[in-house]
Amino acid sequence: TQLLEQSPQFLSIQEGENLTVYCNSSSVFSSLQWYRQEPGEGPVLLVTVVTGGEVKKLKRLTFQFGDARKDSSLHITAAQPGDTGLYLCAGGGGDSGYALNFGKGTSLLVT
């Protein structure tokens, strides 16, 4: 299993603050995906990063894929209560590459 380490595990911040969430691995991924999950629901895709060094923006969220395609980060600018949720990174794995393994997630609370 290609291990994905996410940090921090928990984050509690005030509205308006900035934050960064990290997803690291010793393995190289062809792509990484970021999902957001709200209580009682399944995760929903935020973004897929494919190219090393790639930066993607989704409103106040900025996603970056490391040059070596082993790590990724999610930066939120001016966090809002609506950003509260569990943020998960996911990458392909398994012998066939069809498996998709997730990190343990970062639980974000914005008050």
Added chain:
Amino acid sequence: NAGVTQTPKFQVLKTGQSMTLQCAQDMNHNSMYWYRQDPGMGLRLIYYSASEGTTDKGEVPNGYNVSRLNKREFSLRLESAAPSQTSVYFCASRIVGEKLFFGSGTQLSVL
């Protein structure tokens, strides 16, 4: 368009009982997945099916069996439930390389 449908939504079992979790998707996706989610553990892959007629073990397959009944349906069976299998189970599907679509989850308690 229903997407990914899981049944049941809630289930309570006694240790040693068996049950099957059902999953169906109507998006003509080739790949289907079963995950379990426990507090602080993110989503862990139990089994996946890259395409109709194939199934592969994920990170935590012990105690589970799966059947890819046809392109639409992918079931997860617990032959002899154990308290350690108390969890929230998610079924998901996708076209490989693209995003996962998740069902709404099954909350399972094994007493």
